[in-house]
Amino acid sequence: MKTIKGPAIFLAQFAGDEAPFNRLDTIAAWAAGLGYTGVQIPSWDARLIDLKQAAESQDYCDELKGTLADNGVELTELSTHLQGQLVAVHPVYDEVFDGFAVPEVRGNPSARQAWAVEQLHLAAKASRNLGLTDHATFSGSLAWPFLYPWPQRPAGLIETAFDELARRWRPILDAFDEAGVNLCYEIHPGEDLHDGITFEMFLERVDHHPRCHILYDPSHLILQQLDYLGFLDVYRERIKMFHVKDAEFNPSPKQGIYSGYQSWTERAGRFRSLGDGQIDFKRIFSWMAAHDYDGWAVLEWECCLKHPEVGAREGAAFIRDHIIEVTERAFDDFAEAGSDQAANRRILGLD
Numbered sequence: 498m499k500t501i502k503g504p505a506i507f508l509a510q511f512a513g514d515e516a517p518f519n520r521l522d523t524i525a526a527w528a529a530g531l532g533y534t535g536v537q538i539p540s541w542d543a544r545l546i547d548l549k550q551a552a553e554s555q556d557y558c559d560e561l562k563g564t565l566a567d568n569g570v571e572l573t574e575l576s577t578h579l580q581g582q583l584v585a586v587h588p589v590y591d592e593v594f595d596g597f598a599v600p601e602v603r604g605n606p607s608a609r610q611a612w613a614v615e616q617l618h619l620a621a622k623a624s625r626n627l628g629l630t631d632h633a634t635f636s637g638s639l640a641w642p643f644l645y646p647w648p649q650r651p652a653g654l655i656e657t658a659f660d661e662l663a664r665r666w667r668p669i670l671d672a673f674d675e676a677g678v679n680l681c682y683e684i685h686p687g688e689d690l691h692d693g694i695t696f697e698m699f700l701e702r703v704d705h706h707p708r709c710h711i712l713y714d715p716s717h718l719i720l721q722q723l724d725y726l727g728f729l730d731v732y733r734e735r736i737k738m739f740h741v742k743d744a745e746f747n748p749s750p751k752q753g754i755y756s757g758y759q760s761w762t763e764r765a766g767r768f769r770s771l772g773d774g775q776i777d778f779k780r781i782f783s784w785m786a787a788h789d790y791d792g793w794a795v796l797e798w799e800c801c802l803k804h805p806e807v808g809a810r811e812g813a814a815f816i817r818d819h820i821i822e823v824t825e826r827a828f829d830d831f832a833e834a835g836s837d838q839a840a841n842r843r844i845l846g847l848d
Contacts, residue, residue: 529569584639
């Protein structure tokens with residue numbers, strides 16, 4: 498068995514213009530000071546990484562890893578959540594998602610998509626240069642506005658959307674395969690890949706691509722009322738990344754999953770800091786230990802109530818306390834009587 502690595506922290510929710518969150522060295526030192534041993538870097542944040550340079554320069558990548566090591570952490574993965582979102586955007590979201598792209602392609606959906614695809618190709622090369630094996634992203638969405646079928650969807654609409662989604666992503670998956678890196682889609686509402694069924698629909702269309710994998714985040718599953726523990730068994734072979742994020746779902750006579758357009762604090766389903774929600778992390782970490790999960794436990798902090806720095810501080814201890822250092826021997830080895838094949842046959846009355 499293998500012991501899961503961690504604790505690590507996704508830096509997207511913490512990077513900012515104020516020290517220590519505005520530079521890679523200082524935010525790394527901050528994370529290490531809280532007890533984190535790894536950091537996951539959002540590749541769109543130029544304060545933390547130059548993605549193009551990382552794709553083109555091994556020296557730059559070596560320097561980046563050296564900066565992290567000097568400050569007490571290592572790099573777990575890169576993320577292209579924002580760029581991945583822009584690989585597939587339904588026109589109804591054009592203006593809302595424009596802010597995810599660089600200014601020169603805003604207002605031009607085709608140029609924005611081309612930029613996003615280029616970013617994913619850069620991320621594949623950068624991940625290879627950084628010695629990483631996994632990468633986090635979003636799938637984007639063409640069909641999300643048609644999630645709830647009223648009026649009834651035209652026949653073939655969803656199939657057409659997923660055919661196109663697969664067509665756009667297949668060359669990107671091939672680029673990650675060439676780089677030797679797994680592309681892990683975060684299963685997330687708002688994305689066309691938002692549950693197990695939609696992941697399977699996509700996986701089939703990319704011919705079960707060897708680099709098409711899952712970033713497991715139980716918070717997005719409980720808010721949809723999925724069996725987030727059973728999900729681990731069903732998709733065991735495809736789960737390559739793990740965001741440790743908590744959530745709670747408290748339906749009322751007035752609202753349920755859709756939450757009545759309320760703010761985060763008023764929703765039936767809310768993200769919470771680790772330990773404040775309903776996710777059974779003891780069982781998740783036990784599953785990871787029992788099934789040789791070979792990856793990192795990465796805090797993605799999102800909470801509608803708690804201050805982020807408090808959540809980060811508590812999160813490091815929470816993950817550390819839940820990681821199971823796996824045993825190298827069975828607990829009842831002391832009772833081993835010793836035997837061999839001949840003895841086994843005698844015991845069974847076969848000789």
